[in-house]
Amino acid sequence: MSRAMIELHNVSKRFGAVEAVRGVDLTIAEGEIVTLLGPSGSGKTTLLRMIAGFELPDKGRIVLDGKDVTHAPPYERDVRLVFQSYALFPHLTVEQNVEFGLKMMGVSASERRERVKDAISLVRIEGKEKARPHELSGGQKQRVALARALVCKPKVLLLDEPLSALDAKLRDAMQVELKKLQQKVGITFVFVTHDQQSALVVSDRIAVVNEGRIEQYAGVAEIYHRPKTAFVASFLGESNLLTARVLSRGDGKVRLSLAAGIEVIANDDGSRQYGSQVTVAIRPEKIHVEIFEFEMDGTFHGQVTDEIFRGPLAQLSIITESGLELTAVVATRTADRDTPSKGEQVTWWVHRDDVVIVG
Ligand SMILES: Nc1ncnc2c1ncn2[C@@H]1O[C@H](COP(=O)(O)OP(=O)(O)OP(=O)(O)O)[C@@H](O)[C@H]1O
Ligand SMILES: [Mg+2]
Secondary structure, eight states, rough: OOOEEEEEEEEEEEEEEEEEEEEEEEEEETTEEEEEOOOOTTTTTHHHHHHTTSSOOOOOEEETEEEOOOOOOOGOEEEEETTTOOOOOTSHHHHHHHHHHHTTOOOOHHHHHHHHHHHHHHHTTTTOOOOOOOGSOOOHHHHHHHHHTTOOOEEEEEEHHHHHTTTHHHHHHHHHHHHHHHHHOOOOOEESSOOOOHHHHHSSEEEEEEEEEEEEEHHHHHHHHHSSSHHHHHSSSOEEEEEEEEEETTTTTEEEETTTEEEEEEEEOOSOOSSSEEEEEGGGEEEEESSEEEEEEEOOOEEEEEEEESEEEEEEEETTTOOEEEEEESSOOOTOOOOOOOOOOEEEEEOGGGOOOEE
């Protein structure tokens, strides 16, 4: 891995009685795009503001590009923050908004012209140079805010819910664009969102924040497929969270009972002390469902109690004879079969890699 651009060491921050951030350790590599994903009030903005220097930690250390900046003011950190509200100057044109930071930095007029032009073309708002913020759409304002930050060529760009004011279609387009932009400029991005879809699309790695702590920090695929806690499993995507009893262990495998007659295997990662009860997470799309009834080792029967059509996918509610309730997601009608519908008997199974012990 390349060198660390941002390091948080045991960082804590309290506001009166509220422990907004509790002992966070986080390392973000140079050129990486990392998302802080978590529910409202979990401490995401506080973390960003501490990286930017607008808030000082009560405890811990912050290191930027190898330099301890724990007590440094914002202007001594090579960091820019883009807000959800864009915070554009209403009386300045697009061009002047983008140029503003360069003027503050004392960049010469000719270099300013060049860099403003590049930044405007980078975020694709050519033609709007003379417009004022009130003449722009939400997406265009967002681009100006990005250009204004990027034009300064900071080492780190912090983005606090930059897409939340946009409608769903535009947000989808902008999140892909944001990722491409980041790859092009190679600046380290820290992106804050409570939207799991944005997090998956945009990030190299995701840090899931809950109640001021980081519950898991990993690449997008790992965090989706191998959630470490029940919170991560349910906050990022959907999961069946089931209580299971450990029947036996050995050979790197755990045999679990989910309900009477329903025994599944999970991988034993050995990192937990298994009691007799564990919680497992199974993603709905990992439950294989067939409308034929058949018997094989590791297959179970159930009845579809509900079906929700979602276009390419259908969500099924399934109940087994022993009363275990599951949600499965299957492709809707394919060439050789129909989607199981309400009232039908089905056969289902799950692969051991997809039964994840989360607690
Ligand atoms: N300046 C402040 N004074 C007092 N309490 C604060 C302050 N800033 C944040 N808090 C509290 O700290 C906690 C974390 O707030 P923070 O803004 O970091 O959450 P967040 O994850 O960004 O939430 P959201 O998704 O709603 O933006 C909250 O309980 C909040 O009320
Ligand atoms: Mg916030």
